[in-house]
Amino acid sequence: MYACARCAKLYKLKSSLNRHLRYECGHEPKFHCTVCPYRAKLREHLKSHYAAKHVVTTIVNTDPDTDYDHVVLLTGSAYE
Ligand SMILES: [Zn+2]
Numbered sequence: 735m736y737a738c739a740r741c742a743k744l745y746k747l748k749s750s751l752n753r754h755l756r757y758e759c760g761h762e763p764k765f766h767c768t769v770c771p772y773r774a775k776l777r778e779h780l781k782s783h784y785a786a787k788h789v790v791t792t793i794v795n796t797d798p799d800t801d802y803d804h805v806v807l808l809t810g811s812a813y814e
């Protein structure tokens with residue numbers, strides 16, 4: 735096991751500890767949910783938050799005047 739020297743969290747893998755030190759420990763969450771006040775320190779956490787708490791709908795954009803090919807609609811609330 736690898737322990738973080740700052741917060742004493744334990745990790746089985748050294749790479750997990752390194753990720754914790756680089757992106758989590760002492761950092762403010764920087765990935766914000768666009769629907770609710772949830773914030774995540776890692777992009778994967780935000781992704782699983784969307785999957786668990788919100789309905790994610792991808793719609794193909796057929797409007798030729800815009801330059802993006804799809805839009806993603808997020809609905810629902812994390813507090814439901
Ligand atoms: Zn830590």
Ligand SMILES: [Zn+2]
Nearest residue numbers: 767770772812
């Ligand atoms: Zn959310």
